[in-house]
Amino acid sequence: MKVNFKNKSALDQFKLEKYKRGLKTSKKRSYIVQYFLAADRHYSIEELYDELRAEHPRIGYSTVYRTMKLLTECGLASERNFADGVARFEPIHRTHHHDHLICTGCGKIIEFTNRNIERLQQTIARKYKFVTASHKLELYGLCAACQKKKRKNS
């Protein structure tokens, strides 16, 4: 049976994926999925775990970890590895590639897309006869607020 995801919500899509894998539905996992997908952040497991525990103190770290991995496999989350060495996950609401500006002062993350950069990347790949599968573009620096803060303290 072919499945049309076009009219499915992300959560439904997740249930469907689970069904196809012979998974069972659990209260805790559903809560994690719903909470994560509703947010619009780049969560580390730890951060997500801490927030979830406020409401659901019996959720374990492993469950959060495994749920994020599941969502990533299902294509509902994307795992990001920025320079701080902690994996972060963001929901994929509508497939829509983007790159990141990251403030090394406060951790603020801004997303951007730039068609010209993407094009130039392809030109480079072609030049070296590579077929690219993915790329990573991250700009690290200080956001406006952190620049101001820094000026004050010096």
Add this chain to the structure above:
Amino acid sequence: MKVNFKNKSALDQFKLEKYKRGLKTSKKRSYIVQYFLAADRHYSIEELYDELRAEHPRIGYSTVYRTMKLLTECGLASERNFADGVARFEPIHRTHHHDHLICTGCGKIIEFTNRNIERLQQTIARKYKFVTASHKLELYGLCAACQKKKRKNS
């Protein structure tokens, strides 16, 4: 005393840095430095350690590790963190920023620079009022050889 590095070899520069820090010269460290700087690769500690041991079996992992950190502090090496989760070091022969194309099949790494991309990055940073300190641009895919290999096996 101000030091002019312009006419110094990288190794001399290293000795100078060591001197300024009150370090002593050791046979093993010198060998590691000389071997590493002569190569033109992106070495992981492990890889470098294994190669060095072929000639100098008494060199320890810690010494290789510490020497690479030293070189990085001295500005003679640059630490890179690609997607495989293992830190790599490359000599900085002439200060010269570049980005990387990485083959996920064989590990081959190609360096490139692109002024237009750099410029566009600055435009983006400006747009969001960021002051960037560094950036990371990595293109992952298959090199020509690995594409061929893949076609054969399918």
Add this chain to the structure above:
DNA sequence: GTGAAAATGAAAGTCAATTTCAAAAATAAG
């Protein structure tokens, strides 16, 4: 040479990520 100071390396410690496994929860079968 001698002694103070730095370098070394085996082993231990870190830290996030990942796996294990016995108990709990969900679902299928009766």
Add this chain to the structure above:
DNA sequence: CTTATTTTTGAAATTGACTTTCATTTTCAC
């Protein structure tokens, strides 16, 4: 509604790359 089967859970153990420790060895200034 039971009972049986399968999946899920979480505390604890393990992993793997990195980093530090500390007793011993090497370097080097005198």
